[in-house]
Amino acid sequence: MTSPPNLILEFSGWCMIRQPTDPDPYDERRGVSGYTFAFGDEPDLNRVIYFHESPASPPRSHGPPIGVWVTSATKTTPNGPQAIEALVNAKFDLMSDPMLENRNWTLTLPGYEPIVPFDVGITSRSSGSDGTPLVSIRRAIPLDPKHPKLDAWQVSEDVLTTKGATGMAFEPQTVGTATGIWDFFQAAVDRRAALRTDLEALERSKPHSPMVAQLKGRIAQLDFAIANPNDRRIGIRQIIERFGFDMLGGNATIHDPTNVLAGSLQATAEADWRVDFWMGGWDCDALACYVQGALQIPYSPAA
Amino acid sequence: MTDSASVVRPADVAKRKRVALLLAQAAELEHAAMCMYLFASSTMKSTVAEGGVTLVQLETMRQWRAHMMVVAREEMEHLGIVLNLLSAIGEAPVLRRRNFPFTVEYGGDTLDLSLEPFSVRAVRSFALLEMPQGLPRNSEGWRILSANDPHFSPKQFDLIAKLYDEIEHLVSTIPEAHLFIGPHDAQFVNDSLMPLTIRGISIAGAPLYNVNLTAITNRETAVAAIKQLKEEGEGSRLEGGKESHFGIFLDILVALTAHGDPAFQPARPVVSNPTIANTGPSRVTHPITVRAMALFDMCYETLTVMLSRYFAATDETPDDIYALERAAFFPMMTTVIRPLAECLTYMPAFENGDQSVLAGPSFVLPSNIAFLPHHRAAFDLITQDYTQAIDQAHELKQLAAKRDAPAWLAAQADRITQVYQILWRSRMNLAVNRKTGKPAP
Numbered sequence: 001m002t003s004p005p006n007l008i009l010e011f012s013g014w015c016m017i018r019q020p021t022d023p024d025p026y027d028e029r030r031g032v033s034g035y036t037f038a039f040g041d042e043p044d045l046n047r048v049i050y051f052h053e054s055p056a057s058p059p060r061s062h063g064p065p066i067g068v069w070v071t072s073a074t075k076t077t078p079n080g081p082q083a084i085e086a087l088v089n090a091k092f093d094l095m096s097d098p099m100l101e102n103r104n105w106t107l108t109l110p111g112y113e114p115i116v117p118f119d120v121g122i123t124s125r126s127s128g129s130d131g132t133p134l135v136s137i138r139r140a141i142p143l144d145p146k147h148p149k150l151d152a153w154q155v156s157e158d159v160l161t162t163k164g165a166t167g168m169a170f171e172p173q174t175v176g177t178a179t180g181i182w183d184f185f186q187a188a189v190d191r192r193a194a195l196r197t198d199l200e201a202l203e204r205s206k207p208h209s210p211m212v213a214q215l216k217g218r219i220a221q222l223d224f225a226i227a228n229p230n231d232r233r234i235g236i237r238q239i240i241e242r243f244g245f246d247m248l249g250g251n252a253t254i255h256d257p258t259n260v261l262a263g264s265l266q267a268t269a270e271a272d273w274r275v276d277f278w279m280g281g282w283d284c285d286a287l288a289c290y291v292q293g294a295l296q297i298p299y300s301p302a303a
Numbered sequence: 304m305t306d307s308a309s310v311v312r313p314a315d316v317a318k319r320k321r322v323a324l325l326l327a328q329a330a331e332l333e334h335a336a337m338c339m340y341l342f343a344s345s346t347m348k349s350t351v352a353e354g355g356v357t358l359v360q361l362e363t364m365r366q367w368r369a370h371m372m373v374v375a376r377e378e379m380e381h382l383g384i385v386l387n388l389l390s391a392i393g394e395a396p397v398l399r400r401r402n403f404p405f406t407v408e409y410g411g412d413t414l415d416l417s418l419e420p421f422s423v424r425a426v427r428s429f430a431l432l433e434m435p436q437g438l439p440r441n442s443e444g445w446r447i448l449s450a451n452d453p454h455f456s457p458k459q460f461d462l463i464a465k466l467y468d469e470i471e472h473l474v475s476t477i478p479e480a481h482l483f484i485g486p487h488d489a490q491f492v493n494d495s496l497m498p499l500t501i502r503g504i505s506i507a508g509a510p511l512y513n514v515n516l517t518a519i520t521n522r523e524t525a526v527a528a529i530k531q532l533k534e535e536g537e538g539s540r541l542e543g544g545k546e547s548h549f550g551i552f553l554d555i556l557v558a559l560t561a562h563g564d565p566a567f568q569p570a571r572p573v574v575s576n577p578t579i580a581n582t583g584p585s586r587v588t589h590p591i592t593v594r595a596m597a598l599f600d601m602c603y604e605t606l607t608v609m610l611s612r613y614f615a616a617t618d619e620t621p622d623d624i625y626a627l628e629r630a631a632f633f634p635m636m637t638t639v640i641r642p643l644a645e646c647l648t649y650m651p652a653f654e655n656g657d658q659s660v661l662a663g664p665s666f667v668l669p670s671n672i673a674f675l676p677h678h679r680a681a682f683d684l685i686t687q688d689y690t691q692a693i694d695q696a697h698e699l700k701q702l703a704a705k706r707d708a709p710a711w712l713a714a715q716a717d718r719i720t721q722v723y724q725i726l727w728r729s730r731m732n733l734a735v736n737r738k739t740g741k742p743a744p
Contacts, residue, residue, distance in 0.1 A: 023376070025638045027721050030349050032365060033372040040358045105633040106728055109742070110499060153724040157735070170503030213358035220366060239501065 005299045006076045007084070007265060009122065011092040011277070012178065012292040013068035016050040016057045018043070019100065021232075021284075022110070026103045035233050036284050037221065040213035047099040049115065051291070052091065060218070062194045063286025064179070068092045070122065075263075075299060086134045086260045090124040096140065101152040101160070111168035111241055112161050116143055116152045118247070120275070120295065127258060136255040137265065137297070139273065145249035165241035165279075172238040175281035179290050184237040185229050191285055192222040218285055225285075233284055240280025243293075247273035252297075263301040273297050311481045319482060322473045323394050329466060329532075330385045330397040332407060335416050336432060337378035338666040339403075343429070344371045345644040346420035346570040346663060355568030363558065364569050370551045374433075377535055377548065379636075380514040383491060384528050386614040388470075391519040393485040395674050396614035398607050402667050403576045409466050412459040418577070418666065420648075421570040423559055430552035431457070436464035444553055450560075464533065471529045479522050489616040492516045573663040574652045580667050591702060591712060592650040592662045595719075598695040599643045600667050602726070605688040606635040611674040612685075618678050622740035626733050634729045639722055640664075646715045646722075658711065682737070689730040696723035 020026060021034030029044040031037030038045050043056055050057040051068040059066050073087030094115065102113035119140035127134045142148035144159045152160065176182040199215040206212075225233035252267035266273075277293020311319075347368050348356050356364065386396045404417035414432070419425040430448060438444050438457050449455035474482065493516055519525050535547065559569075576585045579596045587596055612619065613627040644664035652662040675681035700723045702708060703716035 022633070023372075023637055025642050027638075027642065027718060030361075030365070032368050033376075037365065039362065103634075103725065103728075104637045105629065106638060106725055106732065111501070151724075153728050157732075168501045170501055210358050213362050216359065217362045217365070220362070 003076060005078075005263075005301060007261065007297045007299045008072075008074045008076065009070050009087065009090075009092070009295045009297070010072040010293070011068055011070050011295070012290070013051070013092075014064040014066050014288045015052075015068055015094075015279075015291050016059065016066055016287050017048075017100070017282075017289055018045050018050070018057055018287055019047040020045045022104060035221065035231075035236075036287060037217060039217035041210040042214060046097075048097045049094055049099065051093045057287075059288075060286045061198065062191055063283060063288050064290075066288065068291050075261075075301075077301065084260065087122070087124050090122050090133075090135070093121040093123070095119040095121045095138070103153070107152060107155075108157055108160050108164055112164040112166070114143065114152070114160050114163040114165075115243070118143075118163065120247075122295075124260075132257075133255070134258060135260050137252065139247060139250060139252035139267075141247045141250045148249060163243075163245045165243050168239050168241055170238055171240050171280070174240055174278065175238060175290065178292050179281050181237070181281065184234055185226070187237070187283075188222055188225050188234060188285070192219055192226065195219050195222070222285060236282045236284060239282065240278045242276075242278045244276040245274075247275055259302070261299070263299055266298040266300065271298055311478075315477050315481055318473050318477050319392065322392060322470060322477070322482070323389065325466060325470050325473075326385055326389050326392075326394070327397040328407070328409065329470065330382060330389070331400045332463060332466070333378050333382040333385055334398065334400045335403070335405075335407075337375050337382065339416065339418060339432075340371050340375040340378065340429065341641070341644060342418040342663060342666065343421040343425050343570075344368050344375065345641070346573045346648050348569060348571060353571065355566060357564075360562070360564070360567060360569070367555045367558070370555065374548045374551055376514060380516065381532050381535070383514070383516050383614075384519075384532055387490040387492075387516060387519050388525060388528060390485045390489045390614065390616075391483050391487075391525065396611055398611050398614075399672050400668055402578070402580065402665070407462065409462045412462040412465075414459065414462050417575055418663065419575050420573040420663070423556065426552055426556045426559055430549060430556055431460045432463070433548040433552060434460045435547075435549055436461045436468075444549065447553055447557060467529055467533050471526055474522060474525045474529065483519075483521055483525070487518060487520055489614075490516075490518055491614065491616075492518045571648050571661050572659055573648050573661045576665075577647075577652060577663045578665045578667055580665065587652045587662045588654040589651045589656060589662070590654070591699075591709070592647070592652065594695065594699055594702070595643070595647055595650055596662060596665060598692060598699060598722075599640070599647060599664050601688065601692045601695060602635065602639050602643065603664075603666060604668060604672060605685060605692060606631055606640065607668060607672060608675060608681075608688065609635070609685055612681055615674050617676075620737075620740075622737050623678075623682070625741040626736035629736050630729050630733045634725050634732070638725045639729075642718050642722055646718050649711055649715060651711070656709070682733075686730060686733065689726060689733070693723065693726045693730065696726055699723075 019036060020028040020031050021036045024032055024034035026047065029038065031045060036045065053059055053066050070087050070090040070092050073084040075082045075084060096117045096119040098115045098117055098119065100113045101116045102108050102110060117140055120138065122137040124133045124135040126132055143152060143163060144150055144155050181187050195215050195218055199219065202209055202212055202215065221233065225231055249269050251269050252271065254265050254267050274296040275293065277291060279289050279291050281290040347364055351358055351361065389396055404415060407414045407416060427448065434457055519528050574585055577587050578585055579587050579593050587593055609627050609631040613624065613631060616624060647662045647664055650662045651658050652660045675684060696719065700719050703712045703719050
């Protein structure tokens with residue numbers, strides 16, 4: 001007996017989350033009493049998760065490179081695994097302004113929040129000069145397939161947690177292995193040194209630049225973190241949240257004009273896709289978070 | 304036959320009554336201080352578009368505001384400690400409070416308490432409220448607080464420290480067996496608050512967001528709790544220690560008076576002691592703002608009623624307690640009270656719509672607010688209050704979404720909608736959590 005064929009896409013990379021943090025209210029725009037902030041003339045905190053750079057979420061200086069990419073694409077077949085090179089380095093994205101829906105412990109307890117909406121888009125490199133990708137895959141699933149029109153605040157906690165994370169876990173080794181960052185305190189010290197150097201230069205050359213306020217704000221938070229190494233600003237970098245759920249409901253859209261996949265992906269609302277990933281290593285100075293996981297899509301080889 | 308050990312001396316009965324009375328006074332003071340800090344904090348500007356602030360000043364102000372929020376949370380903690388002390392001696396929680404402005408009296412001294420927007424005057428009054436007892440004349444604190452006030456006489460501001468001194472003295476002299484007669488499981492301590500878990504490390508018993516509540520079961524733990532109250536804030540003898548409330552306000556005051564920018568205006572022009580409950584110069588009359596203030600007052604009253612049941616914990620089941628906790632702390636305090644308080648400071652106070660005089664949160668409580676003694680009726684009444692607040696929020700949300708809504712109201716539409724959603728959800732959570740209880744860790 002063999003498993004049904006699947007296309008398995010592994011993905012990883014740093015994303016940005018422009019969200020306020022407890023005990024600020026979840027719709028706080030600039031950040032006050034939590035540990036994340038919109039500094040200077042940066043856009044407001046909007047809670048959105050950005051898997052890739054966006055004008056609405058400018059990356060912060062000296063932060064990690066933002067972008068979540070497919071690291072491997074494999075078809076499982078009765079004859080063994082087959083790599084699909086065309087999908088390696090494809091852009092793996094969450095679309096439609098996804099947010100972690102916890103709302104200060106009101107919808108779920110912290111660590112158990114789902115990402116809403118969950119709208120996955122994968123776009124490979126283009127085939128030619130017209131920019132058309134070789135392959136594109138997209139599927140948005142409802143939070144509650146039985147009541148797809150309900151918003152997160154109307155959905156029961158039981159349903160929310162089926163797509164939510166499974167709690168916070170202290171796993172510095174998982175974060176270290178994935179990101180190469182093992183000394184989280186030193187990372188904060190190094191970041192502050194880099195920002196101080198930038199600030200000194202900026203105050204000499206452009207003392208009235210809005211960036212001065214940004215840098216001063218970031219440095220003040222790093223000062224606090226370094227003076228209080230048990231504070232969340234350091235501790236949270238060693239925490240991850242794991243997600244894993246079946247993606248049901250909502251048709252998928254697949255474009256594969258040159259038959260790169262040599263078969264078809266199941267795309268109906270009943271097609272049982274599976275996604276498992278973790279998010280963590282939260283660098284609250286850069287508003288960046290590491291993501292790593294895999295998406296399985298049932299696949300039918302070409303006849 | 305009488306067991307002599309169980310006979311309480313009349314003098315101790317009188318002392319015990321005095322402790323209960325003073326703790327009730329302390330509860331009112333801590334509760335009031337929290338409201339005053341939250342009020343001032345809610346008036347602080349957050350964008351340069353509001354005028355009178357630069358980006359760099361906003362960053363400094365954010366740090367001031369963050370510190371003030373920490374102090375406000377510690378005042379909530381102090382209120383919790385006082386309520387635990389009341390519970391430890393068998394008394395009911397005291398969450399009633401006179402409405403602002405009002406005067407506190409103790410030992411011949413008086414303190415005037417009022418809701419004031421963020422300003423030099425307000426921060427100075429906060430520092431005085433938190434001032435250590437017997438502030439030395441040669442101290443930095445004296446120098447800063449006496450600036451421009453040749454008649455500076457801090458003696459009256461020792462009131463809170465003296466109040467706690469008397470409580471500590473009485474607690475130390477009444478026989479323990481006659482004083483600590485309350486049920487231990489009616490108190491709320493770090494371990495019983497908020498089920499935050501992280502796999503791989505133990506955070507059991509750790510304070511959450513600066514709120515550190517420990518069990519009070521005897522003289523030793525009671526005295527330790529009183530010392531915590533004194534050292535973190537009001538009665539501290541630490542001369543402006545950086546972590547004391549006094550030190551925090553002193554630092555802000557120094558920075559606020561030394562910025563040297565005549566154009567700097569850190570607060571919105573909010574009226575002092577706004578209210579819709581009384582007549583007088585602070586009475587808010589703009590019809591839309593009145594609706595928003597009524598919603599705030601309803602939510603604040605509901606929160607207070609829930610906390611009364613929570614801290615009394617008479618015949619609540621563990622599931623009831625969990626449901627109250629999940630309803631009162633984060634949703635109501637963080638995602639209803641604070642956002643609504645901030646919304647109000649963008650709304651005109653008076654009927655003429657003049658936006659140079661804005662409203663703010665009243666923190667008004669009805670004079671008859673009290674612990675609701677009957678279990679089922681209490682939860683029914685809390686649910687009714689939620690329903691009324693939801694209806695009020697829905698009406699306000701509709702007004703804010705209208706095409707012809709004033710710009711200041713339309714600008715708050717998203718936050719009002721969020722408040723509506725949270726209230727709706729919290730009412731549902733209260734019912735569900737009473738049935739399902741706290742999840743297993």
